[in-house]
Amino acid sequence: MMLSNISMPLLGLVDTAVMGHLDSAIYLAAVSVGAMIIHFIFWGFGFLRMSTVGLAAQAYGANNGDELRNLLARGISTSMLIAFVLVVLQSLLISLSLSIVEPSDKVAMLSAEYFNIRIWSAPATLITYVLLGWFLGIHKARFVLAVMVFVNVLNIILDLVLVVGFGMDVAGAAYASLLAEYAGLLLALYLLIKTLVKIPGHFNFEEIKNLPAIKKLMSLNANIFIRTITLLFVFAFFTTQGARAGDVVVAANALLLQFLTFVAYVLDAYAHAAEAMVGEAVGDNNHNKFKQVVRACAQWSLWSSLLFCGLYWLSGEWIISLLTDIEEVRRYSANFLPWLIVLPVIAVWGYLYDGIFIGATWSKEMRDVMLISVLLFYLPAWWFSQAMDNHGLWLSMILFFIARGGLMAWKYQLKIRKPAIVGRRS
Secondary structure, eight states: OHHHHHHHHHHHHHHHHHHHTSSOHHHHHHHHHHHHHHHHHHHHTTHHHHHHHHHHHHHHHTTOHHHHHHHHHHHHHHHHHHHHHHHHTHHHHHHHHHHHHOOOHHHHHHHHHHHHHHGGGHHHHHHHHHHHHHHHHTTOHHHHHHHHHHHHHHHHHHHIIIIIITOOHHHHHHHHHHHHHHHHHHHHHHHHHHHHTTSOOOOOHHHHTOHHHHHHHHHHHHHHHHHHHHHHHHHHHHHHHHHHTOHHHHHHHHHHHHHHHHHHHHHHHHHHHHHHHHHHHHHTTBHHHHHHHHHHHHHHHHHHHHHHHHHHHHHHHHHHHHHOOOHHHHHHHHTTHHHHHHHHHHHHHHHHHHHHHHHTTOHHHHHHHHHHHIIIIIHHHHHHTGGGTHHHHHHHHHHHHHHHHHHHHHHHHHHHTSGGGSOOBO
16 A cells, blocks of 8 residues: 555656746646646545445455445446536536636636646546545455556656657646546456456345445445545645745645655555554454554554654755756745654644544544534634744644644544444454
């Protein structure tokens, strides 16, 4: 999972570096805004992966091959319906998004161009979410690795060919992602067919449309959807406030967020492992395994986050210089490195507990924690720190992660004190 997750921020780093070495910060700002809008929309439906992981892991722990197939059918049907709606509403979505972000006219035009290409990858992206969640739930992490690395390596190659080779700037970056997503879906479907042959069971149409099962899935999805949209709002709000401060600020923040993105994807490897293993423990009613998984993931997450703190302290300015040769963006970005140096060890706990809660399907608690963290900590912190300009934005982000991790730790302690949460069999 760590190897597969690392491929995601590497793609972001290449996108940033390719755009950062063009002759204007406008291209970097445009891809940042366009990608932010696309990611906000797509990751808003990240529940397709997250709910599938927890439910598939529990079915896997209970050795229920029929339910594993039924989950696939429900998830893929839902993702296809959502993708259709997104494609139909694309003009409304980009117009509304740009009216909220309010970038400069040139950045807005290029961002819209990026969006109008990328939105056509919705079917491939959303179906792949379901398939990757299912693979992870049945402990086929190597398949997740194969698909993610394939998609992102292909995306990077196409980035270089289309942007650098053919000079397609923003459109080239968008087409690279579009083509890579569909290629990744084909690979995932091949691996799915290969896997289903080896798992006893069959599809059951009556069970697929089973109303209680659908209600459970919809409730789980709704809570995760609210949680995910709220989290994405944090980063969209962050980007929006930077965009209103000027192209250099939004370009610098986009560059610095790559530091956080890289940390998130690496530390999420432990969260993804927790999703699968906690879910299996719950499905098997194994209390001791549940606690062992949580303890092991927590220890490794902490040490990994401290390693990132040291890396950014020693190499932060060098990493910035690799990502852009626009001197104004370099100088401005360097002022905010202290925030990035301390962020890994603060943010790690939110990532870890997300994995635990997803595996245990504690979606209501995830939703509540996220709403409280944003409404009572992040937004008030931003409001009272506006005089600090961009430093105020980064302070608000730090306080958000502190609140998120602390509240989830508290919720976790409350849940594990209830014996009925997971059985006591060892």
